[in-house]
Amino acid sequence: MHAPGLKKKLAEGATVFAGWIQAEHATNAAALARAGLDAVVLDLQHGALDIAEMRRGAAAIITEGCAPIVRTPYSDTGMIGRALDTGAEGIIAPMINSAHDASAFAKAAKFPPDGQRSWGPDAIRRLWGMDNETVLQTANDWVVTWAMIETQTAMDHMRAIVTTDGIDGIFVGPNDLSIALSGGKSVNPGDHVTLQACETIARRAAAHNVYAGIFANTPELASTYRGMGFQFIALSTENALLSAGVRAVLEQVRGEPR
Ligand code: 3PY
Ligand code: MG
Secondary structure, eight states: OOOOOOOHHTTTTTTHHHHHHHOOHHHHHHHHTTTTTTTEETTTTSSOHHHHHHHHHHHHHTTTTTTEEOOOOOOHHHHHHHHHHTTTEEEEEOOOOOOHHHHHHHHHHHHHTOOOOOOHHHHHHHHTOOOOHHHHHHHHHHHHHEEEEEEEHHHHHHHHTTTTTTTTTEEHHHHHHHHTTTTOOOTTSSSSSHHHHHHHHHHHHHHOOEEEEEOOSSSSHHHHHHHHOOOEEOOOOHHHHHHHHHHHHHHHSSSSOO
């Protein structure tokens, strides 16, 4: 049985790659974890997973020696608690636009005295092999709180967000950010303005000693983000990864790209 290790990897400066589950069943979470990813995100904002599937998915990811992360539908105290009860090593909270949002999020994710997370340790004890005391005394250290930056307002308030107690990292949603920065005209994370904004966000995160994460629509964008200093990079959804795998196999067996 392994111990939660995502925060340690980040602290050591490793670049961490994650998969992203959006289908209604978390069946593929184990396959992503087995393929060598450091983490798998269970997306309850835009994915179709329910609470039971989130629990099953997190358990499968931990069993495979990988780190489960949950993206909650919103920065909602109840959902953050339920997600952490699964043994998740991190929460990605969408649309954090102010210090107020960031503080409410961080408090929901941390046990007292740092926050007001409620006690529900059954799955954590079982999956991580911890007793109650260990859960209580260590969880605030190994749970990573990712505040999503995906609007102009969030960029304007970024300093206040990253200096909020209990915020470990920022996570850029480059699709929403591109929509915001184009005034609703386009969704294109690869456009110049959005890429520049991503670079600025990564630099500001580093300056304030918080981790920088991002969702990459393509492997090319993932490499670009890595070059900008993003340390936690989600490599698109399970469907995109499945299609990419099938394409690669077909190219191999047909002997040439089609
Ligand atoms: C975005 O790009 O807006 C995200 O939320 C990542 O899925
Ligand atoms: Mg988004």
